[in-house]
Amino acid sequence: MKKTLALILVICMALATFGCAAQPATPAATEAPAAATAAVAETTAAPITIDFMNFSANEGGLLTLGIMKDLFEKENPNITVNIETFGYDTYSTQLQTRVGGGDAPDCFELGLDSFPSYVDQSAILPLGDLMAKSATDLSVLTEKSRDAFSINGTAYGMPYSYSTVVLIYNKDLFDQAGIAYPTNDWTWADADAAALKIKALGDDYYGLIQPISTYEFFKVVKQYGGSLLNDDNTAFTVNRSENVVALQRLCDNVLVSNICPSVEQRGSLDEWGVFKLGKTGMIVTGIWAFPSFTTDCAFNWDIAVEPGAVTKATHYFANGLCVSADSKNSEAAYKWIEFLATSEQVAQLRVQLGWELPCATYQSAMDQYALLTPPANRQAVFDSLQYVVPVPQIAQFSQMADILGAQLDAAANGTKSPQQALDDAQAELESAITLG
Amino acid sequence: MQKKRNNNLLVAAPFLAPSMIGFLVIAAIPFALSFAISFTSWSGIKGLHILTADFWQNNFVGIDNYAKILKSNEFWVSLLHVGYYMILYIPLMLVTSLAIAMLLNKPRKGTAFFRLLFYIPVLTSWVAGAIIWKWVLDPQYGILNDILARIGISGPAWLQDRNWAMVGIVLASVWKDMGFYGLIFLGGLKNINAQYYEAAQLDGAGKMQSFWKITLPMLTPMVFFVLIISLINSFMLFPQVMIMTNAGPAGATQVIVERIYKYGFSYYKMGYASALSWLLFLIVFLFTYLQQRLQKKWVNYDV
Numbered sequence: 001m002k003k004t005l006a007l008i009l010v011i012c013m014a015l016a017t018f019g020c021a022a023q024p025a026t027p028a029a030t031e032a033p034a035a036a037t038a039a040v041a042e043t044t045a046a047p048i049t050i051d052f053m054n055f056s057a058n059e060g061g062l063l064t065l066g067i068m069k070d071l072f073e074k075e076n077p078n079i080t081v082n083i084e085t086f087g088y089d090t091y092s093t094q095l096q097t098r099v100g101g102g103d104a105p106d107c108f109e110l111g112l113d114s115f116p117s118y119v120d121q122s123a124i125l126p127l128g129d130l131m132a133k134s135a136t137d138l139s140v141l142t143e144k145s146r147d148a149f150s151i152n153g154t155a156y157g158m159p160y161s162y163s164t165v166v167l168i169y170n171k172d173l174f175d176q177a178g179i180a181y182p183t184n185d186w187t188w189a190d191a192d193a194a195a196l197k198i199k200a201l202g203d204d205y206y207g208l209i210q211p212i213s214t215y216e217f218f219k220v221v222k223q224y225g226g227s228l229l230n231d232d233n234t235a236f237t238v239n240r241s242e243n244v245v246a247l248q249r250l251c252d253n254v255l256v257s258n259i260c261p262s263v264e265q266r267g268s269l270d271e272w273g274v275f276k277l278g279k280t281g282m283i284v285t286g287i288w289a290f291p292s293f294t295t296d297c298a299f300n301w302d303i304a305v306e307p308g309a310v311t312k313a314t315h316y317f318a319n320g321l322c323v324s325a326d327s328k329n330s331e332a333a334y335k336w337i338e339f340l341a342t343s344e345q346v347a348q349l350r351v352q353l354g355w356e357l358p359c360a361t362y363q364s365a366m367d368q369y370a371l372l373t374p375p376a377n378r379q380a381v382f383d384s385l386q387y388v389v390p391v392p393q394i395a396q397f398s399q400m401a402d403i404l405g406a407q408l409d410a411a412a413n414g415t416k417s418p419q420q421a422l423d424d425a426q427a428e429l430e431s432a433i434t435l436g
Numbered sequence: 437m438q439k440k441r442n443n444n445l446l447v448a449a450p451f452l453a454p455s456m457i458g459f460l461v462i463a464a465i466p467f468a469l470s471f472a473i474s475f476t477s478w479s480g481i482k483g484l485h486i487l488t489a490d491f492w493q494n495n496f497v498g499i500d501n502y503a504k505i506l507k508s509n510e511f512w513v514s515l516l517h518v519g520y521y522m523i524l525y526i527p528l529m530l531v532t533s534l535a536i537a538m539l540l541n542k543p544r545k546g547t548a549f550f551r552l553l554f555y556i557p558v559l560t561s562w563v564a565g566a567i568i569w570k571w572v573l574d575p576q577y578g579i580l581n582d583i584l585a586r587i588g589i590s591g592p593a594w595l596q597d598r599n600w601a602m603v604g605i606v607l608a609s610v611w612k613d614m615g616f617y618g619l620i621f622l623g624g625l626k627n628i629n630a631q632y633y634e635a636a637q638l639d640g641a642g643k644m645q646s647f648w649k650i651t652l653p654m655l656t657p658m659v660f661f662v663l664i665i666s667l668i669n670s671f672m673l674f675p676q677v678m679i680m681t682n683a684g685p686a687g688a689t690q691v692i693v694e695r696i697y698k699y700g701f702s703y704y705k706m707g708y709a710s711a712l713s714w715l716l717f718l719i720v721f722l723f724t725y726l727q728q729r730l731q732k733k734w735v736n737y738d739v
Contacts, residue, residue, distance in 0.1 A: 100484055395704070
């Protein structure tokens, strides 16, 4: 009797536990009917829900993105957009886990640096067919931005927003030192000379903050006629003589003239933090610093196009919108990202909120942007776009950035000569990364 | 006899099931998957269809990942950095936590308060703790260099100096962990029979003698436990590195788990990262096994 009772109990418990274990499997079982309804949706406009993952709404943009979603859903009553927003720090891990786990969102935002990796792994859908079917005029998007999200002539992403890097300067310090403000045709020689005079204002003054990192360096070498990769991105050319000259100047500014604060001199303050103290003449940084500088700088500041050397080169960072290769609602997902990229209302909303610039060139939005101050010389943002160089389009960019970054650190703190650091970087990159 | 045993298993299984299922889903399946992935070139940004032939055709690389890791400079350098961390961290942590335990073992006013004080860092999240330490170790505005300056020492740039960055991380780690290990030692101290000390005193033993001849031998099981745990934890060194130095300056604080994370989630080489994890597991396993074997020589269990 006892035995049978125990046995019954055992069976009950086992069933209960397996019942629990079986639950997660049910969504998989219903997947097939879901796909069927999606197919029907095209013809009868049955409700579709698409998942959209992004990071750029994270800093104060949630409400605005909500307004954009409402606008879109009003135009497309059968589509519901489910927005998931993550902070930039965790975004790539979140997205990768979702995609790798076979649960990719229908569409998502990608930065230019991680974009080639996703294309390389065929994780995102080529947009050619969907673009051809669409009636929307895509010429409102700048050619540069469309090129940025194409690889070998195939479009993989809708350009969403972009930003660039400019020279921001402390007007008060320039006045105090009695020197003329930077202009768009300054070279580094002009900037360094001005920086020396500003440094002479006092012991804890610095002339210029220019980061020595991979993200900065790939652009600076272009100003010297160099490059980190060959033309078709099949070989590293990190230790080219032009690159060494570029790095030599950056290091000398820290170690010899010290117009640039060293990492030790900065301590736990970041570059922005040092500039905000008001004792640094100039800083080379992104236009996304404007809101923060507007609130935190107790001095007058303005901007100019970044100085160059042999030639000019400026940054072009962009975020694009992609459709997952696994999406079952790719058409609806495409509609949504196309709307975000090309709608005039969206462009205006972005500018109103001081979000990064829209890639769509609506005069109304641009006019609005140019009116915001500081900086007074907002035109320099647009002028910078004449000289942009893209982020190297290789799938292993992130690893490359870390390897080169460590060697640049070593050169910047004087443990290696620029030549040695770049030779070592070249060797390490060649052994760690297979290009092509 | 045989039959009875089976019966026991049948009864035990359902009771074990809830936690076993948790273990299977949360630990065992990922273990097995990562082992399988370690033989592939899977990037992590494509669906993982591990049961399809296609997946294996496209991604299988045999022991390539393992071979590449063992041949790479980076792996050995990262291990060396972990070794350096251990050499600094483990002795310092043992001494400080034992000292805390001895201090808290004496009945005085406010012991409970101090016990809490030493334990707060343990409860603090590493993110908060590491940010505090970044500030403490700031070369110009940090409190540590300020104190050093007052006694005439010009402190290093700590986290920005490649020779001192790891030392900075060790200091933060000792601060974080000493309360926890101190509590374990305190438990051990409370278990030592006071008669031993009385007997020693009668025989004319001094305080130092009592410590070396009674306290320390009686604490060896705790020391052993703390050694194993701290050794394993040292191999897993990660959050403080990510937040305080992000492997810098110039790669001076690059460590194994940091490499695993970067390869898996930043370089999109999940196969390589999985192989690294399994090598790390092997190393930890080996060390633990060795310690278990060696403990017979010095751990004293007869309390």
